[in-house]
Amino acid sequence: MSEATEEATVRRGSRRAKYLTILAVVIGAGLVLLAATQPWFSVVLTAAGGHAGALVVQGSAAAPALTALALAGLALAAALAIAGPVFRIVLAVLGLLLGASVLISSFTAISNPVQAASSAITSATGVSGDASVARLVARVDTQVWPAVAVAGGIVLLLAAVAVIVTGRLWPGASKRYEARFEDQNGANAAEVFAAQDAVDTADAATIPADDDTEARAVAESGDAGAANAPAKPLERDQAIDSWDELSRGEDPTR
Numbered sequence: 001m002s003e004a005t006e007e008a009t010v011r012r013g014s015r016r017a018k019y020l021t022i023l024a025v026v027i028g029a030g031l032v033l034l035a036a037t038q039p040w041f042s043v044v045l046t047a048a049g050g051h052a053g054a055l056v057v058q059g060s061a062a063a064p065a066l067t068a069l070a071l072a073g074l075a076l077a078a079a080l081a082i083a084g085p086v087f088r089i090v091l092a093v094l095g096l097l098l099g100a101s102v103l104i105s106s107f108t109a110i111s112n113p114v115q116a117a118s119s120a121i122t123s124a125t126g127v128s129g130d131a132s133v134a135r136l137v138a139r140v141d142t143q144v145w146p147a148v149a150v151a152g153g154i155v156l157l158l159a160a161v162a163v164i165v166t167g168r169l170w171p172g173a174s175k176r177y178e179a180r181f182e183d184q185n186g187a188n189a190a191e192v193f194a195a196q197d198a199v200d201t202a203d204a205a206t207i208p209a210d211d212d213t214e215a216r217a218v219a220e221s222g223d224a225g226a227a228n229a230p231a232k233p234l235e236r237d238q239a240i241d242s243w244d245e246l247s248r249g250e251d252p253t254r
Helices: 003-036 065-082 085-111 118-125 130-136 145-169 189-205 212-228 235-247
Strands: 039-045 054-058 137-142
Touching: 003 065, 003 085, 003 145, 039 118, 039 145, 054 118, 065 085, 065 145, 085 145, 118 130, 130 137
Parallel strands: none
Antiparallel strands: 039 054, 039 137
C-alpha cells in the first residue's frame, strides 16, 4: 500500500469516527428526550386518595431535569461538528457531565418512585407532604421508559469518551467557516498582496547602486502615486454595493 493510499485511508477513518461519535451523541440525547415525554410510573392510590384508576406519571414529572439535559446534548452534537481539537476536549468533559447527570436523575426516580411521583399525586389529590403522600400509594408499576433514559445516558457517556480518545484525529471544520477575501479570479487577496510585495521588493533590488538619485525618484513617485491613488474595491465588493443600491431603489449606473 502506497503512502498516499495509507494517508487517504487514515483520513477516511478519522472522518468516519467523527461522524459516528456525533451520531452517538444525537442518539443518546434523542433517547433521553423521548423517555422524558413518556409515562414512567403507574400509581394506584388507596381509597382514601379519592382518585379512581391508576395515576400516570410522565418522565418530565418524575425526572424534570431530563428535558433540559437532552436539549443540551443536542447542542453538544452541533458544537462538536465545528469545534477545534482543544475545544473538543472541553465539550467531551461537558458530555461526561451530561451523561452522568442523566443517570443520576434516572436512578433517583427509579430508586424512589413514590417520591418521584409525589408532585403528580399532590396535583391529583391535593395532599402534600412525603409521609401523607406515601400513605395514599397502594402500588407503583414502573414502565420501560426509565430504562430507555438510562440507556441514553450511557450512550452519552460512551460518546464523550470516544471524543476524548479519537477527537485529536478528527478532520477540522470546513473552510466555509473561514473568512476569506478574494479577487475577481478567486485568488486569496492576502496571498495576492504578499506576492505583489515580493515582486516589488525584487524589482527594487535590481536597480543599480550607482543610480541612487533615479532610484529615489522612482520610489518617491511610486509612493506618491500609491498614496494619491484611490483604493479600488474588489469586483465582488462592487457587485455587492450595486445590489445594495438596487435594494434601496437607487440607480447604481448613475
